[in-house]
Structure formats: C-alpha cells, structure tokens
Amino acid sequence: MRFETTTIKDIAKALGFSTSTVSRALRGGYEISEETKRIVLEYAEKINYRPNPIALSLKERRSHSIGVVVCEIANNFFSQAINGIESIAYNSGYHVIITQSNENHEREVLNVEHLASRSVDGLLISLSSESNDISYLKSLHEKGLPIVFFDRVSEEINTHKVIANNFQGGFEATEFLIKSGYTKIGHFTNAAHLSITRERLEGYKAALEKHQIPFNESYVKYCSYSGLIQDEIDAAVKDILKLKERPDALFIAQDKISTSTLLALRKLDLEYGCKIGISGFTNSNVAPLFSPPITVVRQPAFEMGQQATQLLIKLIESKHPVTEFETKTLNTQLITHSSTNRKL
C-alpha cells in the first residue's frame, strides 16, 4: 500500500461506530441521528477524509467520469471542443478522461476498450480517419455503454450526434472563392469514407453547380492522414501543380490540412502560393496572422463539445432506456479575409 489513506473503517474505529453508520453519515443519510451525523462529519472533515473512488466504482459500476476519444489533441478544433466538454462535465460532477487516436484505428480501439473497462459512464468520440469498421464500438453500445458522436460520426450506430453544418461550410467557402473571381477550385479533404468528408464535398459540389462550374475529379485530393503527415500534403500540392490546368484556388476541408497546405505552398512554389485563393476549415486562433491570408470556415467547436456532453449526460442519467436520438447540427462561420476578397 503506497498511500496511507484514511478509510471509513478508520473513522468507525476512532469514533466507535460501525462502518455502515459512518457511511450513512457521510452520504447525508436520512436514517441517522443528527448527532451522530454531526460527529462523523466533523471528524471526517478534521482528518480530511476522502472516499476512495476506486472502491466506489467497483461497487457502483460507474465512475462519474466520461471518456473522450479524439484524433489529435494538438488540433485546434479538438482542443476547443475538449474545453467545451470539460465546461459542462465539471459542472455536472463528471471528470473527463481524454485520449487521442492519432488517426489510428488500432489506437482508437485500445483507447475505447480501456475507457470502457475503466467504467467510464459514457463516451464522446470523433472517429479516426482509419476507422471504417466500427463493430467494436457497436458491440459496446449494444452492451449499454452510452455513446455520443461528434464531428466525425457514423451512421452505423443509432445514438445522439453533434456535427457542424458541414454542407453549409463547404458551400460558403467554395462560393466565396467563386465570387472572388476564381473558377478552377481544387479541394483538399480527409479520407473519403468519413462523414465530414462527404458532407463538405457535397457543399463544394453544390456551390460549383450553382455557378455552372463543372466538377473536376482530378481537383480533389483525399488526404488519408488528415494533414498529420506533412509529406502527404506536400505530395498533394505537387500533384495539383503538375496539372495542365492548375487550380487558381483551393477549398480545404480540414484544420490541419489547411495549415499543412499553406506550409507546403510556402516551401514548393512561392509565386504560385501567393496567387492562389484559399479558403479552408480551421479553428486556429492565429489564422489572421497567416500569409498568404486565408478565408476561414470556423466550426463552433466549444459549443459542439458542450452540446455533445449535455446529450451524453442526459443519456447516462436517464432512468429509462433511451430510444429517440437526435442529431444536432451547428452552423459554421465564414470569416473572410479582405485579401482573399479578390482574385489578384
């Protein structure tokens, strides 16, 4: 035993009560005399007694904590979402355990299983880009683990979901470029099977269509590692530079891909980099400092984290099995940068 923690037994012994009396006094039991309660509470206070949450978890099969699985903490969107998650969780008496998958399916599975076996009361998850098969999650969900998806969701599991209005974001970002005079608009995005990829691509296509610009498949680059690996982005940029009809603008559908692309452009072809119009999803706070400047689609990350957590806690604390689920869609915000305003 590493720590000499005081237990309920110590209190009982010191005060001459039974452990159950002490237990009842501590948890504000009703079936106990005011006097005893007072004595126990005072003593507990004096010796700074803290109940052992592990013992509680073992007993109650719950831990008053929720698990979070994101791809990457260093991503602005996710770190802001985590802040939203914590803001609600703490106020509701839950602790938050954060894990990251690094866009790796195996790591994701390990994290989820660890969280589940540690008796988290529920799970908030945004899927890794490698996660196509989520049967492992499905079986956990069927066993009764409350799960709420956010950002990268899956159709395969029927539960609450919180997403940004990805179609709108893609549409507005693309249309903004079009209205600024660009016509050859490339699209860098995530792995093809992700929900966010599909939705943002739809928005992109819709904007093109509205303005009678034909969709060009060779303008779309799916980056499986979501910008985590700079080489992948460098290659994508090189690829579009090789096209006979180089894009004159890019709509980039993800936080890390946006910044990685800017870095790649800077390295590869400065002249081109300065001329190209860029709009992209990012929650970076420093985007206004970027040169070349970009127009930004910002997701309400903090609010998404909050709402997902509220839904999860509702699920956890529900007395009856929940069968009605909702998908909350929050609007994105287009922050235009004056210098992107017009094609140079």
Added chain:
Amino acid sequence: MRFETTTIKDIAKALGFSTSTVSRALRGGYEISEETKRIVLEYAEKINYRPNPIALSLKERRSHSIGVVVCEIANNFFSQAINGIESIAYNSGYHVIITQSNENHEREVLNVEHLASRSVDGLLISLSSESNDISYLKSLHEKGLPIVFFDRVSEEINTHKVIANNFQGGFEATEFLIKSGYTKIGHFTNAAHLSITRERLEGYKAALEKHQIPFNESYVKYCSYSGLIQDEIDAAVKDILKLKERPDALFIAQDKISTSTLLALRKLDLEYGCKIGISGFTNSNVAPLFSPPITVVRQPAFEMGQQATQLLIKLIESKHPVTEFETKTLNTQLITHSSTNRKL
C-alpha cells in the same frame, strides 16, 4: 449493473474450477498444471475475457496509469509534450490521463487530488501560473506519490525535473534582436514567480548586459494569465505603446503570449506592428506563416515529455525509495526568420 462483463467467476463456473485456480491460470501462475492453464486460457480467449482494472486497482493500489497536469492542452508546447509522454507511457504499459488547469490553482488542486485518489501510479505536472503555494503537492509527495515536474518546476519539492534551457533560449532570442540592430527591447513574459519566467528573464538580462544595453524595468510585462486572456496582452501592448521611448523590438517568453501579442499588434497599431522586431518562445508549427514574421525559440517539447515520463516510470518501478534526483535541461532551438534579420 450496466455492463454484462464476464468475470473470473463466470469462467470458474463454466469450467468447474475455483476462482483462485482461474486467477492463477490467467496470470501465468507457476503452481498450476499446464493442462488446467491451457483450458482456462483457451476459454478466456474464446469469450474474450478482460480483467476488470478497477478491481485490480482496488486490490493492488496501483492502476498502471500516470496522470498529467498541464495548463492548457491547446498550447502547442503542451500538446507536443503530451505526445512525447504518451509515446513512452504506452510502450511501457501505462495509460495516460490528461487534465488541464487552465492556469487556475484551484482547478489544478482538484485535478491532482482526483488523479491521486484514482490511484495513478505517478504524476507529471507543469504548474499553473497561479500556483505559488504547492503545499498540497508536497504532502502528496511525502505520502509517497511519485512526481516529476516538467517545464514549470518548483524548488520546494525534491524530485526529478525536466526543463528546457530557458536561460539559453532567452539569451539567444534577445541577442538575436540586438545583433539585428534593435536596442530598445521589451520583454513580455509569464507570472513573475514561475521558474521559467525567472530563467528566461535572466537570459534576457544577460544578453542586454553583454551588449551594454541598460535593463529597463518598464520594458518588462508580466502577464499572469500567460496569454490565455487576450485582453491582458492587448493592455500590455497598449502600455508599451504609451512609453515615450517605445521599444523597437520584443522578446516574448511564452508560446501563447507570443501569438496573442502578434494578434494584439495587428489590431492596435499596424504600422508599429510591422516595424517591430519580434522573437519569442513558441512551438507552433505554423510560425513560418506568420506575418509579421518572428524569430522563434522552440523547446524540445516532445523530448521533454519523453524524458519526464522515463524518469517517472523509473521512480514508479523502483524497488527502493529514491533519494537521488536529477534535473534534465534540454537545449532550445533558435529558428531565425530572414525578415527579422535586419532592422527595417
């Protein structure tokens, strides 16, 4: 009971053994027949048995997990350090529980106490800017909780520490500005009592002294919220703009303060912002994109996380009480930006 987890009891019942036999078989016991062991292991494999880590923790007083307390996950330095921590921890069979204090002392205490009561086997911590009094940590440490400090350390507790060479970083960043022709160099930094603040300030002073530039107290701004609150930085910038002798350059001693200052300059006085020379601590990957460009002091965050974790695990797994402690100091890296090279 939410989950229908299979327990050792279920296996025992199904196989007609006692729970203790199953337990022994599962943990590769010696005092058990090969035959029984095989049967149990096969069956456990078949039903995908997973031991309940909570029960194990309760029994063994350890959890094979380490707790991490940082100020803010969204800070580049910390998210990179966390990646380093995880890389070592996972390979050594430890899980990592991340918490953030938001530079708030009370939150820090809550996090640490929660982690401790959850039986983390050890703690990695970088102190919040509000944490002057760390007696709460001290008493935990005296009770036997292994602690390793990184980045923001304290003298008050005698244990392993991992820091960057903050003096060097401060010296080089300041001298670089001097060599670029700047002479009126301001200094934005963290709360005064932090170890990193003192060390970086010393580096700054040493560089000034080496080049016979007098130290000017009114050029130093201590930002207690470490850049978390933009208003504080805006005010600091306004303050130095009011000085009769405006600084012509700034050495900024922290990640978030660096970016917040750039944002403040951009908002407040564009002309001044473009002329001023800036060098600052930051681990941002997108610093090359910044305009105005800045010269960067980069800390080896990933390696710091790794080394701190190695030290912690050594502490945790040591058979004998450890009495010799070391402080590892890792060198910073100065990344000069051509445009900062010369005073305009």
Added chain:
DNA sequence: TTGAAAGCGCTAACAA
C-alpha cells in the same frame, strides 16, 4: 495442484 476464505473500501439489504 487445487480450493476455501479473507480482504482491498465502500454501500445497502436485513436484523436488531
């Protein structure tokens, strides 16, 4: 080689 039983810290059904 195996099983019975105690115990980690706590709660709660049941008895008194």
Added chain:
DNA sequence: TTGTTAGCGCTTTCAA
C-alpha cells in the same frame, strides 16, 4: 437509529 453481513472482481495466503 444503529450494527451485521454480504458482495462488487480480483489476488493471495493457508489448508487440503
């Protein structure tokens, strides 16, 4: 109102 006891899942003496 209070105490006794069993049990959450697991390990580990002690006995057989």
